[in-house]
Amino acid sequence: MQLVALTIIPESPRWLVSKNRQGEALAMLTRYHANGDMHDKLVQDEYDQICASIHAEADQKSASRWSAFFKSKGDMHRFTICILLGFMQEWTGNGVTSYYLPPILASVGITNATHQAAVNISLQFWNLIFAVTGASTSDKYGRRVLWLCATTLMLIFLTTSTVMAGLFAEMNILEAGIAVVPMLFLFCAAYDFAYMPLFIAYPAEILPFQLRAKGLAVTLTTDSLACFFNQYVNPVAFSVLRWRYFSIYVGCLVIVLGLVYFFFPETQGRSLEEVARIFECPKVKDHEALMSDSDGSKQSSFVIKYEG
Incomplete structure (x- = not known):
């Protein structure tokens, strides 16, 4: 299915410009961003921005080297986010809830194999629904909002699961054990809504063209x-600590929430060139990226500074 789909996916306009295929790049932008109107102002602005940034980066032989990640605070910031994303994807509690669901269910009194299979199958459909929903709405609510909301909800639901599992294990309260199941479903829904669609999309949006492949490689390697x-x-820790092991990931979620709040900028509705300005000028406010033109409408305005 992926091989078939690849035959109809257009090339990146930035890649086309980097290969001196400007006409194809302009045609791609015209088709998907202006319904075929080559004279649309948005298309012309995007095309000029892309050409300017690609040519500026091409003038620097070191632009695509690994050392480029450490040339400025903005690039180091990007590199740090790439590393964080890899660990965030696995160390926020989903690793336990996804791979060790049967022993978790057994620890709260759900030992029947049929019941465990029903919960597992239901959870997979549940994950699919919320992952697709998150991917479909990320442009509407913004990346930073999704990161913060999802992480906060994950923290709430995993904390509640930990408490409920502890009540069942220590006090044999059956209702508390049963309550763990819906809490895990809610936890997975929050995870799916942001972490699934943004894991690859976010680093691709914050990385300049010349470093995108390397940055994604860093994210996937840390993952x-x-x-x-x-x-x-x-498996070893869970077999020893049982429900208490959840508390470690509760602590990880607290740390992740703080990291997202302080280090993850909003990229919604911005081109790569505008995102580059955010990283190079972190004190710039969102409204400063918009300037009114002569007819009163708003257009993007940005400055990119390349230093040898």
């Missing part, structure tokens, strides 16, 4: 390392 840890540590 693999975090997943490796989960595969070998989680």
Whole structure:
């Protein structure tokens, strides 16, 4: 299915410009951003921005080297986010709830194999629904809003699950054990809504063209390392600590919430060139990225400074 879909996916206009195929890049922008109107002002502005940034980066031979991540505070900020995303994807509690659902259910009194399978299958459909919903609405609510809301809800639901699991384990309160199941579903819904669609989309939006592949490689590598840890540590830790192990991920969520609040800027509705301005000029406010033109409408305004 992926191979078939790839045949109809257009090339990135930035890649086309980097390969001196400007006509194809302009045609792509015209088709998808202006319904075929090549003289549309938005298309012309986007095209000029892309050409300017790609050519400026091409003039620097070191623009695509790994060392470019450490040339400025903005690039180091991007690099840090790429690393954080990899660990956030696996160390926010989803690793336990996804891979070790049967022992979790058994720990709260749901031991029947049929009941466990029903919960597991239902959870997969649940995840699909909310992942698609999150991907469909990310442009409406903004990336930063999704990150913050999802992480906050995950913290609430996982904390509640921990308390309920503890009440069942220590006080044999059956209702508390049953309550863990809907809390896990709500936790997964919050995770799916932001972490699933933004895991790849967000680093792609914050990285300049020349560093995008390397930045995504950093994110995927850290994700693999975090997943490796989960595969070998989680089963041992969960078998010893049982419900108490959830509290470790509650602590991780608190840390992640703080990191997202202080280090993750909003990228909604901005081109890569405008996002670059945010990272290079972190004190710039959102409204400063908009200037009124002569006819009273608003257009994007940005300044990119490249230093050798």
